[in-house]
Amino acid sequence: MNIPDDAFYGLLARAVQQRDGETLQRTLYHALRNAILNGQLQPQSRLPGSRTIAQQLLLSRNTINAALDQLATEGYLLRDRLGSQVATLPHSSIAETHAPLAFSLPLHLGELPPATRRDSPVLAFTPGTPAVNYFPLPLWRRLLDRVLREEGSALLGYGDSAGEESLRRAIARHLAISRGIDCDASQVVITEGAREGMNLCTQLLSERGQLAWLEDPGYFGARSAFISAGLTLQGLPVDDEGMYFPASPTSTPRLIFTSPSHQYPLGNLMSAARRLAWLEFARSHDAWIIEDDYDSEFRYSGEPIPAMLGMVPNAPVVYLGTFSKTLFPSLRIGFMVMPKALAKAVQPAIHSLLRGGHRAEQRALAHFIEEGHYARHLASMRRLYRKRQAQLRAALQQELTLPHSISAGEGGMHITVKIAGIDDGKVVDLARQCQLAPAALSHFYLDPSQGETGLVLGYGNTSASRFIAGIRTLNRLIVQTRREQA
């Protein structure tokens, strides 16, 4: 050895004395490994035999051998019939590697939109969160447990990459009735919420460097997905009839992201004329429309508007739906519906990219839909949200003294209030201190400094009893911010 025997045994004896719940074998292993790694024991040093070590430390020889064997397996020691020898390791670097890591992050991370804050419990006016306390949880628990009991371990293995067939069938049937989409299970892919659906669209349909058009203001998730996929972004303006063509398009987009049934966050419904125009444009320019249909089930006047995907046969549209808004967010089940030809063409890629999973939850959800609970829950939430929207409008009329205009559409779970010339980011920051979490309208724009200002007020998970006081507080904060600006 390169150190005296005394030092060697001292090192091990100290480790044994100071050991802290570890086994003796593990303690010796660690002490020797550290001594090798930090250079106390030099390469090619020969250690005493296990019998000698055992005698010196008054431990069993088996314990010593187990530790030495483990070190040999991992390559710290070479063992032969003569005993153990320290292996030659690249020592020079060990000291350096203790230094803090220096690294740079990829540039695209800096372009990602800021994350939406997710408070738990949810603060009043948080957009995008449904009334989870109205979800029939006891029924859900029963369905989930029934599936796990009846199907047993068969459900624990890998399933279909595209998701459970029974759920895909149930979704196809539901879409035919409620969204005017004529499709079958083979066109449906279950995703981890709408977000994985977005990522899948970019992977299946676009190549890095291509152009994506998206509503401006619009959904953060589309932006992050496009940025992550290395696409170039161009925002499209939105008016009362929905998103419209840019006056001077720079080049042809590959993907066009829109939420035609209820534009997020402005709430507009895209007109039939504009839908047809977009379908025609996409078809003639080899582009795909990504139709985000996040909350169209909650329409309070007339019936839900049919989806673009079902509007004409062979529409160049990929439809994204989610149960995060209609049931509950932590379920994380969304779906993507493709035209038949596309579904067939990308099937191998789907199998290569996705892994399926969450089979019990997916089966339980299929039962939930097929047994009529889904339609009943939707109807009851529609009533609740319709009432809440009316109550929030009333509260705004009563308490919001500043000039403003309301953009809400006839459905959904949020109202957007445009208030010109305010620092809405600051209002939102102040509001958080009062346990209110509306979103700033300007933040939904690609360039917030050029966007309209105002507040996006979610009422999905906010009891109406909080509306009056909440809006009064927000009104006060806006006035206060304005005064400070002046």
Add this chain to the structure above:
Amino acid sequence: MNIPDDAFYGLLARAVQQRDGETLQRTLYHALRNAILNGQLQPQSRLPGSRTIAQQLLLSRNTINAALDQLATEGYLLRDRLGSQVATLPHSSIAETHAPLAFSLPLHLGELPPATRRDSPVLAFTPGTPAVNYFPLPLWRRLLDRVLREEGSALLGYGDSAGEESLRRAIARHLAISRGIDCDASQVVITEGAREGMNLCTQLLSERGQLAWLEDPGYFGARSAFISAGLTLQGLPVDDEGMYFPASPTSTPRLIFTSPSHQYPLGNLMSAARRLAWLEFARSHDAWIIEDDYDSEFRYSGEPIPAMLGMVPNAPVVYLGTFSKTLFPSLRIGFMVMPKALAKAVQPAIHSLLRGGHRAEQRALAHFIEEGHYARHLASMRRLYRKRQAQLRAALQQELTLPHSISAGEGGMHITVKIAGIDDGKVVDLARQCQLAPAALSHFYLDPSQGETGLVLGYGNTSASRFIAGIRTLNRLIVQTRREQA
């Protein structure tokens, strides 16, 4: 109108007669919408008043008005006090859009490795599938239901993007004991299995066009993730001490993918010297090692080998773990552990890219770990798999008459048998017809035509009673394929 009144009412009356479960309102809506879309009703045609239509069809005026209102909301009709007028829609294209879609898929889809077939029920010798029938499902059901009952609707909302804190803490504690990684919950991110972990690594650490090194032969999932992220791939050879440096590296990699504890599929354990060399290389070249630790808990001699991430302080390593192999695949819970500095730097991006979710499952898993069920299940699976590996080795010795060599390592759930000069892809195809699903070794290579040939035999979910007959069948198929080749 551009058509006679008779034709107009005839159109509606036929639709009403032929309706098939739809409401009257919906039937009229569809009939009118189709007539507008297919050009029967021309732009700017004025429709009769709702009262007149109602009288003609012998229906209530409310029904007619509801249908006309819906069409007006969607923009097919313009309604004013004079009545309804057909809107001007971009008609020219409608006929064309009936044509089948023509589209091209992005090139990178063609480069994805073929998907692993997932049979249900699982066929004998399928690699990568654990013994799900040994999973304590009744206990799991109890834990899951307890969490849902006790925590209630609080768990239904969005959670922490990085995953439930209680699970991240439980994982950190488990890793400290079993994998020698000293970390806390802030360094752990819960992912949808190891696969989302891979995608997250590419997003957080690399930019399109950069170089990724990966073991060749190696894990399909790493390949797909790198290809999807637009990275350039270079395979690295593997020997008994694990992956080693290429003789002539073309340029510096940004990511280095390895499975050091149990190389997939060859089963080798990477030596300490090589681990340290790789750590040094990564640190001095601003590269990151992605350490895939998919089944290291199943080590049958000695103790599990400490992870590279815990080997030296500030190791430039991102560690990927999964519960797909230790518990069950459809759980889809994996995790990523980062050095502290990296975890802090990427926190905003994590919040922007991930959505959390599956909160009840994550909480139940935290209890499963904390209450000791996880350690007990691991110990019992280790005993089962150790025994199965020995039994499979015995079956191979007895029944595989062809010259072969076994590459398995001292753990895991599969044995790789190298058999030179066979068409292993063909053997695997034939084996499927006999309900056997080993994988072809050559398929794990970036270029299968240059790879070694043989079979990867999973024993995780295959009862030992099937080994003898199964290997005998495979032996026969190999002999048969060889004869046909000759």
